[in-house]
Amino acid sequence: MEKRGLSASNGRSTPAKPVVCVVDDDQAVRLAVSTLLRSRGFEVHAYAGGPEFMLSGTAEHAQCLIADIRMKGMSGFELQEAVKAAALPLPIVFISGHADDDARARALEAGAIALLNKPFSESALLGAVRVALRTAPGAEG
Numbered sequence: 001m002e003k004r005g006l007s008a009s010n011g012r013s014t015p016a017k018p019v020v021c022v023v024d025d026d027q028a029v030r031l032a033v034s035t036l037l038r039s040r041g042f043e044v045h046a047y048a049g050g051p052e053f054m055l056s057g058t059a060e061h062a063q064c065l066i067a068d069i070r071m072k073g074m075s076g077f078e079l080q081e082a083v084k085a086a087a088l089p090l091p092i093v094f095i096s097g098h099a100d101d102d103a104r105a106r107a108l109e110a111g112a113i114a115l116l117n118k119p120f121s122e123s124a125l126l127g128a129v130r131v132a133l134r135t136a137p138g139a140e141g
Helices: 027-039 050-056 076-085 101-109 122-135
Strands: 004-006 013-015 019-023 043-047 064-068 092-096 114-117
Touching (some): 019 027, 027 043, 027 122, 043 050, 050 076, 064 076, 064 122, 076 092, 076 101, 092 101, 092 122, 101 114, 114 122
Parallel strands (some): 019 043, 092 114
């Protein structure tokens, strides 16, 4: 699957489409978030859990990870640690139906871009993803 192409204007390698990965054990949330992001031109890969995502090989090509905090098996915070341990410079946007001030502080202190409470607005999610893409390695301006 082609992940990168040459930009006609400068000849440098640039993402054909920004790659965003969604990790949530709730299938309805995965589908809704994936559908929204695809409708906005993102390449989206969705996973039911952290281990599945980490084993997929997609993380090396992604520019943003959206992950639920409370998931069966590996929590979002454990996934964040696994991403760091793998030395993947992947900006993370957390989503949660159970976020509180302590969880928000923990997420942000560990380097997350945002923690959005479910249900969140489309604009809030898209705004957080845009911030994440600006901080992703190789992002311009």
